[in-house]
Amino acid sequence: MNTMTEAAPVRPIEPTSYHVKEGNQGIALKIKDFKLWYGQSQALHGIDMEIQKGQVTALIGPSGCGKSTLLRSLNRMNDLIDELKIDGRIDVGDFDMYGPGVDVIALRKRMGMVFQKPNPFAMSIYDNVVYPLRVDGVTKKSILDEVCERSLRSAAIWDEVKDRLNESALGMSGGQQQRLCIARGIASDPEVLLMDEPCSALDPIATAKIEELISQLRGQYTIVIVTHNMQQAARVSDNTGFMYLGRLIEYGATDTIFTKPHKEQTHDYVTGRFG
C-alpha cells in the first residue's frame, strides 16, 4: 500500500537522463487556504499561492512574517516541531502533501532544500553530494559518480573540488559549502528546490556566485527562495510574494511587485519605508 508510488512514479535513474527535466509549463505547487499554528499562536493565516514550474519564486517580508514557515511547510520540515497544527492543503502534482497516507520521506526526496547556514555533513565532499542517493538505496558506483559530477557541475563548484572529492567537506569555505549544499539539494533530481535565505551567512562575492547559480538553474528546477534582501529578490526571481504578519499580502510578477505594486503595504516595504 504505497499511495506515493502511484501518485508519483519514480523515474528510473539513468546516468544520461538523470538531470533532464520534462516540462517547464504549469503549476508545481498549489497552496490552498493554508493555515498553521505553533501551539496557540497562528503563524500563517490562509495562504493561497500557485508556484510556477521552472521559475524562481521569491518570498520577501520582514522578520517573523512567516515566509520561512511557509517554505518549510512545502517539504513538511515543520513536522519536526511538537504541537504543530495545520489546516488547508498544498498540492504537489495532483495530490495533497498533507493528505492521509502521504510518505513524508518520499515527498522530501522530491523537494530539495538549501538552508540559511551551510550544513554539509561531516563526510567527504563526494559522500555529501551522493547522500540523498545513498539513503535512497543507490549503491552502483557508476550512477553515484555520474550524479556527483553532474550535481557539482550544476552547482558551479565542480572545477574547485574535482581534485579533492574525498576530502572532508568541512574544510571548504562558507560559499563553497553552500554551493555544495545546493549540489546535494539537486542530486536526487527534485522537482522543487527550496532555499531558505541561502546567502544570509555569506560574503558578497559568495553571494554573487550563488545568485548566478540560481539564474543558471532557472528553467531546470522550480525554485522557491526566501530572502531578506530585496535587491536579491529583484535580481533572481520571476515571481515575488510579499508576506506580512502571516499573510500573503501580494503575489505576482517580480517586476510588478517592485515597480507598481497594487497594495500600499507592499509599496511601503519595497521602498524601504518599514521592515
Add this chain to the structure above:
Amino acid sequence: MANPEDSISTAAIGVSTGKPATRTGGKRVRSFTADLSAVGEPALWGFGGALAIGIILIAGFLAIIAWNGFTTFWPKPIEQVELVDGTVIAGEPTRYNTFTVGESVLARLNDAQRQEIEDNFGFANRTLYKTANFDLYGDDFTWAADFDIANVERPSGYYLFERQQWGTFVGFPASLVIGGEETAYDQGLMQREQRAARSRFADIRRLERRDIGRINHNQERARLDSRKALLQYGENDPRYLARVEVNNARIAELQNEFVEVQQRISDIRAIDSQYRVILEEVNGRTVDTNLSQIVRFYAANDVNWFQQAGIYLSRWGEFLTTEPREANTQGGVLPAIFGTVAMTMLMVVFVAPFGVITALYLREYAKQGKLVSIVRISVNNLAGVPSIVYGVFGLGFFAYTMGTTIDQLFYAERLPSPTFGTGGLLWASLTLALLTVPVVIVATEEALSAVPRSMREGSLACGASKWQTIRYVVLPKALPGIMTGMILAMARGAGEVAPLMLVGVVKLAPALPIDGFAPFIHLERSFMHLGFHIFDVGFQSRNSEAGKPMVFVTTLLLLGLIVLMNATAIYVRNRLKKKYAGSQF
C-alpha cells in the same frame, strides 16, 4: 586642593556643552585607575590559590606514590648491627623514625644516654631492619634504637637470597651440594647451577600446570558427563550405564597418564634435591635449601651500580610477568593485571551499547516530557549511589538469581558446586557496567544534543529517514563526545574495588579466566584485581610490613595501567575528532 586633572576635564566639558562648569563643582576627582574589587584582583588571587593547592595536592600524591613505587625494587645494602647487649643482627635498613622512649627502657640505660634523650624532649631515633630469615626467627623485621646500637658495619660478603618460599634470606652461602657431592661455595658455579635448577623448577611447574591440569580437566569432564547422563536418563537406563562405562574407562586411562606424569615430576624432583645450597646467617644458624628454590641472589654490599640496575630491572620483570608468591607479598602480579584489564574491557563491551542506545532513545526518540525528565534525573542520581550497593545488587541479582538459574538450566551436572551461581568475571563486569552506565548516558546525551539541528534538518531534507539521519549524520558527529563518556566510565570502572569484592574478585585466583581448555574464555571464573591486590597485600596479609612496599608498587602499576588505557582511548578519540574536524566556516 585644586586638582589639575579635574580642572582640565571641567574645561573640556565646558567647551563641549557650552555651559559653564557649574555641574562639576570640583568635588569629584576623576580617577583613571579602576577600583581594586572591580578589577577582580582579590578574586583572581583566590581562584589561582585554590588551583595551586589542588595541583600541589595531586602532584604531591603522585610524587609520593612514584618515589615509593620506583625505589622499592632497588637493591639496598645489608648492614651488620652489633647491639649493646651483644646480639648481632644483619639486614637491610628499611626506614627510620622517632619514637618516645618508654619508662622501662629508660630504666636500663646509663646516665649519659638518659641525658641525651632528655635533651631530645624524651625522643630517640630508631631504624627498622629487614632481617628476613623468617623460617629461623619467625619475623622479618627488627627495630634497633640508636642508643642500643654499639656498632654498624657493611661488611663485604653478605648475600641476599630471594626464595620461592619463606621470603628472603640474609646471610652467606656456606657450601654447595652439586649432584650430591658437597663442594665449597663458588659464585660462578652457583650462578650456573641456580639457572639450571630454575629451569628444572619451571619444568616441574609446567608439568603440574599443563599436563596435570589437562588430565584433571578431562577427568572432571568425564565425571560430569556421567552425571549428566544420570540426570537425563535415570539410574537404571542402559544408555546411562553405557555412558558410565565409557567415561570410567576414560578416567582410568587418564589416571594412568596421571601416574606417568607424577613419575616424571618425582624424577625431576629427585635430581633437584641433589643440587642444594647451605645458607648461613649472621649468628651461625644454617638453612639447607634446594637451588631451585632460590629465585635471585646477589652480594648486597659488593654489587656495583650496573649490577644493581640489572637486579632492579629483573625485579620489575618478575613483578610484571609472574604470579604472586608468599601470600602475595612477593613475586609478580600478572594475574591481577590480566584480571583488571580483562574486566575493564569486558565492562566497556557491555556498557557501550547499553549506554549509547539508552541515550539515543532518551534524546532522539522519546517525547520530552515529565516521564523522560524523571528518568533523566534518576539516571543522574544513579551515579551517586555508593558503589558497594551495586556490589550487593550484583551478588544478589546477577550471581544468586541469574547465575543460579543458568546453573540449573545448563550446568545441572555440576551442582551443588556453582558455576555461574557465584561471583565471576562476567558478573563483575556487568556490575561495573551498571555502575558506569549513567556516566555514558549523560555524556552521550550531551554529545547528541550538541549536534547542530541544521545537520539533522539537512539530512531529513535529503529524504533520509530518522534512523538514517542518526546513523549517518548524528552518531558520527557525536562519536568523540561518546568516546569521552566511555573514557570517564573506564577510569571509574578500572579504579573501583568495593563492589568487586562481592562479585568475583579473590585474593589468589587458581587459574586465569583464559586458558587452553575449551571454551578458552571462562567468564564464570573468579579473578584477581590490582585494586583488591593493594588492599589485600597492604592490610590483610600475615606480614603487612613486608607487603608495604608492594602496596606502593602495585598502586603505581594500577595508576599506570589506568593512564595507559585512558591514553589509548583518548588517542582513538582524537583520531576520530580529526577525521570530522574542520572549519564550520
